[in-house]
Amino acid sequence: xxxxxxxxxxxxxxxxxxxxxxxxxxxxxxxxxxxxxxxxxxxxxxxxxxxxxxxxxxxxxxxxxxxxxxxxxxxxxxxxxxxxxxxxxxxxxxxxxxxxxxxxxxxxxxxxxxxxxxxxxxxxxxxxxxxxxxxxxxxxxxxxxxxxxxxxxxxxxxxxxxxxxxxxxxxxxxxxxxxxxxxxxxxxxxxxxxxxxxxxxxxxxxxxxxxxxxxxxxxxxxxxxxxxxxxxxxxxxxxxxxxxxxxxxxxxxxxxxxxxxxxxxxxxxxxxxxxxxxxxxxxxxxxxxxxxxxxxxxxxxxxxxxxxxxxxxxxxxxxxxxxxxxxxxxxxxxxxxxxxxxxxxxxxxxxxxxxxxxxxxxxxxxxxxxxxxxxxxxxxxxxxxxxxxxxxxxxxxxxxxxxxxxxxxxxxxxxxxxxxx
Numbered sequence: 001x002x003x004x005x006x007x008x009x010x011x012x013x014x015x016x017x018x019x020x021x022x023x024x025x026x027x028x029x030x031x032x033x034x035x036x037x038x039x040x041x042x043x044x045x046x047x048x049x050x051x052x053x054x055x056x057x058x059x060x061x062x063x064x065x066x067x068x069x070x071x072x073x074x075x076x077x078x079x080x081x082x083x084x085x086x087x088x089x090x091x092x093x094x095x096x097x098x099x100x101x102x103x104x105x106x107x108x109x110x111x112x113x114x115x116x117x118x119x120x121x122x123x124x125x126x127x128x129x130x131x132x133x134x135x136x137x138x139x140x141x142x143x144x145x146x147x148x149x150x151x152x153x154x155x156x157x158x159x160x161x162x163x164x165x166x167x168x169x170x171x172x173x174x175x176x177x178x179x180x181x182x183x184x185x186x187x188x189x190x191x192x193x194x195x196x197x198x199x200x201x202x203x204x205x206x207x208x209x210x211x212x213x214x215x216x217x218x219x220x221x222x223x224x225x226x227x228x229x230x231x232x233x234x235x236x237x238x239x240x241x242x243x244x245x246x247x248x249x250x251x252x253x254x255x256x257x258x259x260x261x262x263x264x265x266x267x268x269x270x271x272x273x274x275x276x277x278x279x280x281x282x283x284x285x286x287x288x289x290x291x292x293x294x295x296x297x298x299x300x301x302x303x304x305x306x307x308x309x310x311x312x313x314x315x316x317x318x319x320x321x322x323x324x325x326x327x328x329x330x331x332x333x334x335x336x337x338x339x340x341x342x343x344x345x346x347x348x349x350x351x352x353x354x355x356x357x358x359x360x361x362x363x364x365x366x367x368x369x370x371x372x373x374x375x376x377x378x379x380x381x382x383x384x385x386x387x388x389x390x391x392x393x394x395x396x397x398x399x400x401x402x403x404x405x406x407x408x409x410x411x412x413x414x415x416x417x418x419x420x421x
Contacts, residue, residue, distance in 0.1 A: 053083035070397035090194025099172035146164030187213035270326035284381030
């Protein structure tokens with residue numbers, strides 16, 4: 001049997017809505033084949049839904065491509081056909097990781113007295129053990145850690161739990177930002193993790209309209225997710241058509257998510273001798289997804305030209321942040337700040353023999369100026385990214401992933417040295 005030009009090996013596992021096949025020609029990978037099938041209530045309610053497989057496949061691919069683009073580690077590789085995709089081969093952890101922004105659904109049944117729509121900040125996080133016979137019971141952190149699941153040689157302990165908890169909330173918050181650009185509220189969602197053959201934890205399985213609650217304009221009456229199907233006491237062909245149209249709407253909205261490209265970081269250096277410092281700033285900016293221009297101008301020796309450059313960037317239909325690179329008597333940053341409403345970050349190229357004076361000339365600016373000062377190129381890039389991240393979900397997401405990676409590195413190093421779990 002072949003799908004998308006790939007010869008399928010043995011069936012690894014079959015679920016209610018998909019099949020997973022080994023790929024002999026692509027070691028370490030599998031093919032996930034979606035079914036034209038919709039289920040609810042742990043499979044008690046189930047119907048054929050022609051076209052659902054292709055819609056789910058497209059939805060999942062778009063979501064995973066967004067997550068991959070900002071640095072989230074997923075098992076998704078690429079689409080193989082209309083109803084199938086290639087994934088890294090993982091052994092799945094038998095837990096559903098649920099993140100909620102608003103209280104609704106099962107949370108209300110388990111927490112009587114909480115009104116529907118109660119807003120969680122930070123998002124509420126829960127875990128459920130995958131057990132259809134017992135309706136996926138909720139598990140506590142202590143239960144999960146104590147279970148000591150052995151998955152592809154990796155024991156799931158406190159460190160692994162903490163990493164997946166942080167990643168789950170991050171994935172929710174990234175997709176919440178994404179859907180907000182379409183005026184659609186992400187209410188809650190569930191994800192799953194697997195462990196690949198290298199022992200690395202990856203976001204795995206599928207994220208589609210079975211995975212979340214979506215309320216356009218934040219209005220529950222406009223819901224476009226599988227809850228519409230769950231709420232049906234009887235299911236007609238017309239009902240199934242409505243569910244399918246909702247799923248198609250979700251897929252089409254994701255197609256309209258063009259990554260914003262309306263920002264720019266302009267690095268201005270007071271002397272060509274500072275180019276190496278500026279190139280280092282640019283490298284860190286590019287790693288965070290920032291567009292960068294580098295210019296040479298001196299506020300002391302060419303004030304008129306400096307202001308002409310500033311006016312040029314003010315005229316562009318872009319959100320612009322200036323990074324001023326000037327040492328000794330730093331007039332560049334303060335002059336820009338005093339003559340523009342755009343953000344200005346000083347990052348002087350300090351020299352060891354004059355570090356105090358170099359920094360002081362950037363810090364001791366006249367009253368009425370709002371330029372900030374950082375010492376290191378990476379700090380300048382991060383500061384610029386935080387400003388642009390306020391209006392750009394891609395940059396914001398890259399910052400959040402960077403924070404997650406810092407957390408994971410520390411947790412992993414601590415586990416290795418402490419060696420207790």
